[in-house]
Amino acid sequence: MTGEPIRVLLVDDDPLVRAGLRLMLRGAPDVDVVGEAADGADVPDAVRRHTPDVILMDVRMPHLDGIAATRALSSRTGRPPKVIVLTTFDADATVIEALRAGAVGYLVKHTPPEQIVEGVRRAAAGEPVLSPGVARALISHVTEGTDSRTRQAHDRLARLTEREREVAVAVADGRSNAEIARLLHLSVGAVKLHISSALAKLDLTNRTQLAVLAHDARRHPG
Structure with missing residues (x-):
């Protein structure tokens, strides 16, 4: 990353969640929340307008879910933004489906604020936002298939x-x-x-x- 702030797009159908994330990230001098979207269907246009480096993406949304939106982003040419999936459950198999779709990792919504900020930094640097232990547990959860x-x-x-x-x-x-x-x-x-x-x-x-x-x-x- 350069000296420019990390550009973040928030995607969640709950305006309270988006407001909480925006407030949380505002305290980090190297992070700039550049836009918001309320559904996965709105992501392509939001990415074109705001050119984010990182997207915090909810999984369950009413029209287009976060997995489908992530998959669509991953198929783009060039350098698509890094996607961190947000989920309520830390062992939800849909999280792994999101990883398969191209997300760099996941964060549960009750993750401490400093860890969310650090996750954004790691994603922007191209690093997975998963601890080794959690990565193995989550992957094993669905690869028994x-x-x-x-x-x-x-x-x-x-x-x-x-x-x-x-x-x-x-x-x-x-x-x-x-x-x-x-x-x-x-x-x-x-x-x-x-x-x-x-x-x-x-x-x-x-x-x-x-x-x-x-x-x-x-x-x-x-």
Whole structure:
């Protein structure tokens, strides 16, 4: 990030929630709430008008839910804004669906204010907004699922080089770039290159999606 404030768009159908988030973020000198939207259907226009860096996105909205809105953003060319999903439940399977759709992470609505601000900063920096323990618990919650999804994930991961797969597994374990570098005896720059290469080969938009895919593939018996 440059010295410019992080531009944030709030998307929630509850005006009280939006007001609370705006008030909460106003105290951070490096964060600027540039706009609001009350439904996922309003997101494309809001993104064009406000060019946010980060979106705090509610899941359940009356016309277009946050997952569908996130998926639509992820399909855009260029650099779409980073999406943090907001949810009431910290083990809701819809959160993982949002991660699959391209969100960089999630925050429950009762998260302490300082952690929400830090989550915005991490998302803007391209980091997942999930602690390693919570990431594993959430991903495991839904990746106990179908054999077909597991096989598909395994086949997709097979497109990577051995080193890229090692990096992907380390990402799935919630390790930072520096930790991966130490574990695999690489430079941090090399880790970033392997992650970028893996994302491009797999047509993914962020490392959280790579982590989900690696968790799915890990369940494959082969």
